[in-house]
Amino acid sequence: MNALNIQKGASSHSAYDLRDPNSQVEESHTLAVLVENEPGVLARVIGLFSGRGYNIDSLTVAEVDHTGHRSRITIVTRGTPAVIAQVKAQLGRIVPVHEVHDLTVEGPAVERELGLFKVRGQGDKRVEALRIAEIFRANVVDSTLESFVFELVGTPSKLDAFADLMRPLGLSDLARTGIAALSRGA
DSSP states (O other): OOTTOOOTTOGGGSSSOOOOTTOOOOEEEEEEEEEEOOTTHHHHHHHHHHHTTOOEEEEEEEEEETTTTEEEEEEEEEEOHHHHHHHHHHHHHSTTEEEEEETTTSSOEEEEEEEEEEEEOOTHHHHHHHHHHHHTTOEEEEEOSSEEEEEEEEOHHHHHHHHHHHGGGTEEEEEEOOOEEEEOOO
């Protein structure tokens, strides 16, 4: 890595995709897929991954166009450049799929995830949990005499760091939405 922490071949800092398509290094990619909102579409998209032995690290789905009946599926997966290219091509061939975008190579993107964290504790541990939550700008969405439920929105690494700090303070339950992502700019 160079002094600016820009990885060699990172296309988010270049007008060209400089990645080696023959590389055997696995990379994480965020794919945004616009599909018809109809029964069975999600199963077909996910079946493409499971049928070929590809893993999905994160998956979110929501209807984004009520009148046009379209949904957006955001998938985070890992693979070599050749595998990612094959996944994108196969996704594009599924009939109810309208668009496939690889946000990792198309330029800068905003990625966020929501997490709910239940922390049980008393005394100093409760005070420390509230102090850390304030630093992370987490919201208290439920409070009892025995526990707090915190809501935190941020990058996956921010949620991981928050969970790591809450574990010794009594983290007892955790729910995460998965990554939602949009490209930046026009």
